[in-house]
Amino acid sequence: MANTAWCITLAGMGGVVGEAVPDTLTLREAIGQFLDTILQDRNTHRTYAAGLSAFEAFMADREGSPVLLRSLQDDVIEGFQLYLLDRGYSRFTLRTYQAALSAFLNYLLVHDLTPVHFSLAKARLRARRTNRRFPYPAPVPDPALPLIIKYYDEMALPSGEDDKARATRLRILRSRAIVHTLYSSAGRIAEVASLTRRDVADGRQAQVIVTGKGNKQRFIYLTDLARKAIADYVHARADAYVPLFISHGRDYGKRLSKVSIWETVKRAARALQLDVTPHDFRHYRARQMLDEGAPLEAIQEILGHSDISTTRKVYAIYSHRSVQEIFNGATLTPDEALRRSLAADEPLLRQALPDGADAPDNDIAKER
Known part of the structure; x- marks a missing residue:
């Protein structure tokens, strides 16, 4: 054997x-x-x-x-x-x-x-x-990332109803909807690529259920701007294809690939000389929400992390600004601390002083 x-x-x-x-x-x-x-x-x-x-x-x-x-x-x-x-x-x-x-x-x-x-x-x-x-590398998204959205929002839509003008117009509207969805949802590229028109109700749905990493369902959230961009794109398509983002080339109607969504972002990034990928939208939004005071538990839910330790490991370094502001607001100078203590404890201090001694000046007590 x-x-x-x-x-x-x-x-x-x-x-x-x-x-x-x-x-x-x-x-x-x-x-x-x-x-x-x-x-x-x-x-x-x-x-x-x-x-x-x-x-x-x-x-x-x-x-x-x-x-x-x-x-x-x-x-x-x-x-x-x-x-x-x-x-x-x-x-x-x-x-x-x-x-x-x-x-x-x-x-x-x-x-x-x-x-x-x-x-x-x-x-x-x-x-x-x-x-x-070698700790987990803190993501550092380009602070100019919102320019990607502005790039497509300000791109002129061609007029005319010939095939070329229509295809170009649909691609621009699709690009607007893609970057607004990436920014709003902070979703993974696979989650965004998998969306259907029914998922988003053609732009009317603010909370969307997606199947994320590990085949787990979760919500992503769409802002008013994202829903308008989606609605404008779907309305201009005037078709009945199921996927939200589709090809407007030879494979018209086929679900747009993750590579094509990646290229949508990279095309604008190259034009603007930025180093931005679709996943950077996720990092950017996480940092933004932390800076605005969102609790880590809420960010965990928005990003779809199954364990909050993942959120903390990757993004907690960016909570430094919020912590610093709390620290600054809750820290007194030694003089302020002494005056605050004297205002609260003046009777006790007077009892503890030797006979004939004066208590320290207490301006705060007078103000009160």
Whole structure:
């Protein structure tokens, strides 16, 4: 009987429950089986596939190919972090790929597929040292981002009813509706791309239910300006196509892709010489709401974070301004503090003073 290092307790590895898994199982095979469990969430599947492809490359550099699952050691999380940093990956990508690895290792643990010598708890403890050195990067959206909206709002609509003029007019109106929706909702690009006319009631609906990350439903909110831009676009279309944002080219009526929405933003950004992406609208609005005093719990709901720790980790640094204003308003100078104390406690102070001594001047008491 082949030597084995793991036993599976759940079905899904091509055998029956309880069947021994050979120690010849490769890392690539295990990754493929894990990714098959998240096929329903295409965005997560794509992101995790990219992250785990990088992880496989890291392991191949260290262990050689093919990489066997039994080669996992307690330093794999820490080593993968340093591998990504050495190759110039951004800290944002690093965190995303680390999330993919974490989910994969959790999958192995639940299915009893981790090597007997491997401890996920120890691996995470070791990785914390690197995490402390490289905290989550604070998003820094361009403060001129609203110019993207102004760019399309001020773009002249061509007159005429010929095919070219009509198509150009519809593309401009569509661009206005897209950027207003991104700004208003602070939604993810996939959420905005998936909207239907029924979802937004052709611009009459202020609260819209979307299926967000992890196939979880939540509300996004549309301002009056966003709803007007949507209504203007849908009215000009005069069609019965279901998607809210559609192609006005050869594939007329087909749902607009996320790439096309991305390009809508980047086209204006290039013209304005700005560095802005659709996801920056989300960061911009989160920071804006924090600056305006919105509580972190409300921002969590608006952004659709399942855990408030995510909101706090990414955006709490921007609450500094609000905290600073509270601090300034609640802090007295030493002289003000003394006068306030004397005003409240003058009778007690007089009792505590030696006979014949005068209490300190108390202008506030006189004013009262």
